[in-house]
Amino acid sequence: MYVELDKSCLSSTTTPPKEVFAYLSFFVFNKKENKYFSVQDVEVKKFTSSRTVWGVSQVLPLEKFNDPANGYILDGEEHEFGTHVKIASAPVPVDENLPFHKFTWSVRDFSLLKQGDYVSKNFQMGEKKWTLTLYPKGDSSSEGELSKYLHLAEGESLLIGELIMVRAQMQVLDPRGSNHLSGGFLESWVMTSTTSMGLPQSIPLAEIEEGYLDGEDTLNVEIESEITNAIRNDPFF
Known part of the structure; x- marks a missing residue:
């Protein structure tokens, strides 16, 4: 699952940001358990004009996801997905002295x-x-x-x-x-x-x-x- 930043937000203001930092979470609804299975990326991601897409390559094993008994297939062949994007400040480099x-x-x-x-x-x-x-x-x-x-x-x-x-x-x-x-x-x-x-x-x-x-x-x-x-x-x- 992936999210893509609309490049226009990097050029739509008089002083557009050159970078956008965000934490990403992805969700798949489980009808059987009546709740979302979630995967959260704990590292902040940097979106730029040259890198507008970030995500995770595997949220669920395909075999588990496609098995109706596991609850991820809703009516017919429908699935329900979601994402949460939390805008963050630029991370501080590890080697920089921080006020720990x-x-x-x-x-x-x-x-x-x-x-x-x-x-x-x-x-x-x-x-x-x-x-x-x-x-x-x-x-x-x-x-x-x-x-x-x-x-x-x-x-x-x-x-x-x-x-x-x-x-x-x-x-x-x-x-x-x-x-x-x-x-x-x-x-x-x-x-x-x-x-x-x-x-x-x-x-x-x-x-x-x-x-x-x-x-x-x-x-x-x-x-x-x-x-x-x-x-x-x-x-x-």
Whole structure:
């Protein structure tokens, strides 16, 4: 599914924009479930006079889409499709210094922690409070590795149709100050159905125990994050 920008909008005013940035979502109605199946592109797309078409090459497998039992074929051979285009500001390059929210968490007695999750204190980002969750022995998807997630804090919630785009990076700090472990930046939508985001690069526990605990058995982690976009009333979420 694809959307195309009408080139005339780039030349219809006295000072036309040379570029238009937008987030794209695509929808296919499922009669059986009486709701839309949606695919959302989390990266902003740049439309220009030389690139007016953006989209996704596959929303649903063709075999699944064409099987009447799955609910995507309506009366006769009709289908119902939709798209949502959210105009965005120009993205800031990754290597540019941004006014990130920075939060540092010292996890004491790290080597003594047992299986399970450990939650940081709240910190403010935008209009809401957030927390970090660590699984020091790994979660179900990464046993034996440090797993980490950014969550909306307990008591915080999103309204129906409210979406927040968060860009974040977490580092495990080197107590010697020379070789911090970072998984790079992750950008993802947070919405009512997914109020957390996993942060990239699961780190082997053996590597942490060998070089990233200070003399008091403390692991220091730091997250840099910012809200890059927010939608208040998306009709499809």
